[in-house]
Amino acid sequence: MIDNKVSQETSQPIAYNPHVSIDCVVFGFDGEKLKILLIERTIREGDGNYSDKKLPGSIIYQDEDLDTAATRVLNELTGLKNIFLHQFHSFGDPKRTSNPRDKNWLEKTTNTKIGRIVTVGYLALIKISRKIIFESENTTARWYDVKSLSNMKLAFDHNQIAEEALKHIRHQVMLQPYMLFELLPRKFTMTQLRNLYDLILETKSDVRNFQKKMLQIDGLEQLDEVQKNVPYRAPRLYRFNKRKAKISKLKPGF
């Protein structure tokens, strides 16, 4: 009987109640590379220090709803405010906290016994020009090339969470490219747009076809301006005019 099973389960020690945390996957684009925002974690081991990287994340407070927790955590760790954080997936593998290094670090920093943690993944695409507090008393945040993730062992299952976030974006961009504009400066060149598109979808678009395809997007406007301070022939600038796009389609998808 399911309820009996559950009640047997609930007579288990505290570990039975998982903790719930938030992890934020924040992407930025510098015009050439897709970047991800990571926090440096330093662990004292023996006489030395071990340090690695993790996603900005933390355990939720007792009275916080998930979206509130995500906004708070990202702000506390990076200073970022007014970011549209989109919940994309929750991760609950009981083994995701099984690495002793992660477990010890958590129990030290939270001063509590940690069983398993179910984490809710949030995603944000931000202009890389956004002001970020990279160094604070407690944390160091940095932008890293997404390509370098494959050579990094992030804390917990954060490699997997970042990979899922990328898959989510890839799929959304495949269906509607609107979200690319979240990552670009307000005015951008067609080359920047193509670089970003190809980075995310891991494609190599033909210059002419790509431009033709993009110019069909409602809201993508060609400006009478060209990029300034460039050594070569200055390319034309474009901007995305949300009001002219089918906004109704923007939010739910991303």
Place this chain on the structure above:
Amino acid sequence: MIDNKVSQETSQPIAYNPHVSIDCVVFGFDGEKLKILLIERTIREGDGNYSDKKLPGSIIYQDEDLDTAATRVLNELTGLKNIFLHQFHSFGDPKRTSNPRDKNWLEKTTNTKIGRIVTVGYLALIKISRKIIFESENTTARWYDVKSLSNMKLAFDHNQIAEEALKHIRHQVMLQPYMLFELLPRKFTMTQLRNLYDLILETKSDVRNFQKKMLQIDGLEQLDEVQKNVPYRAPRLYRFNKRKAKISKLKPGF
């Protein structure tokens, strides 16, 4: 300092560790109406019984990952097996368990003190012909017209969860209609497809334009068969051939 804050929080009573549950939103289509699968819940109150409806859901076990829990819970409550359950959103409003009726019911059935519960929402679209165990020793499952949800007060925040699931489907169908075919019989008429489309998107499609639009979908095949045992002129049958569709686009989106 964030870790201190967290450690202060974690010195809180058990309620600080939320429970984590799964709730499944299962939709079916009977050819005319979009249906949702609900479980009947009966609560003894005083001398009488109060009964209402809820989504199939339960608290996860200590050693279960989220997808496993979703599959188990749906099977235990409805007998359904081998269902593609898609995680669509998690719900963590601290007030979602604040209704005393819900709280008491939970604490009785789980025989444990319940603080807050973060629930992970899963979504499934199934053929309504699927064999379901509607009556078991412990539970009663039923199909209900989705339209009737607005007049039902479901347990917890299940009205909101069902509404979010509908929004998710609407958006996905708007972007790519593939998932409609999960709800239709293997062979279906254009009218069934149009009814379903209009039900989900709350539109009234023009018969001719709709057919034209749908016939552009890769994988939608017109058969040399007509519907049997119908009083009026038998309409032609269609089927969706996944192999001819861009499968790569099917999974991630839904």
